Amino acid sequence: MNEEMQKKYVELQMMQQHIQQMHQQIEQFDTQLVELKNVIEALEDFKSTKKDSDALVPLASGIFAYAEIKETEFVRVNVGSNVSVKKSVQDTIDLVKQQITEIENYKVKLVENFNMINQQAQMVQQQLMQIAEKDNKEEKKE
DSSP states (O other): OOHHHHHHHHHHHHHHHHHHHHHHHHHHHHHHHHHHHHHHHHHHHHHTOOTTOEEEEEEETTEEEEEEOOOSSEEEEEEETTEEEEEEHHHHHHHHHHHHHHHHHHHHHHHHHHHHHHHHHHHHHHHHHHHHHHHHHHHHHO
16 A cells, blocks of 8 residues: 555544544434423423422433422523523523423534534545546556
């Protein structure tokens, strides 16, 4: 394998690794979007809940406690560092919708980059094949 071919091969491997990482990020964005859409659905359902309704509150994975809902107009929203703020249900829905929009925008840019690098990788792969064919022809001449 000549030096030019080795460089192209390493370049192709790096591109493929980058493509794989971007693919994983796209899948993570898709997962986040599904979760956030489920949050909106839950908040919409919560808006129609009456005060003093009984509810099951998750304590841990698969473990629930019985509770009575005292407040239906406001929820507590975690803003980081174990700090939560009181927000109306509608403001919380709007906040989640904003997060969805931001993630969708990031995803669009990531998909564009993914496609661009994928095309570049295909070009490098074609160049590798051309170099290999050229080397084979030269070896046959000798």
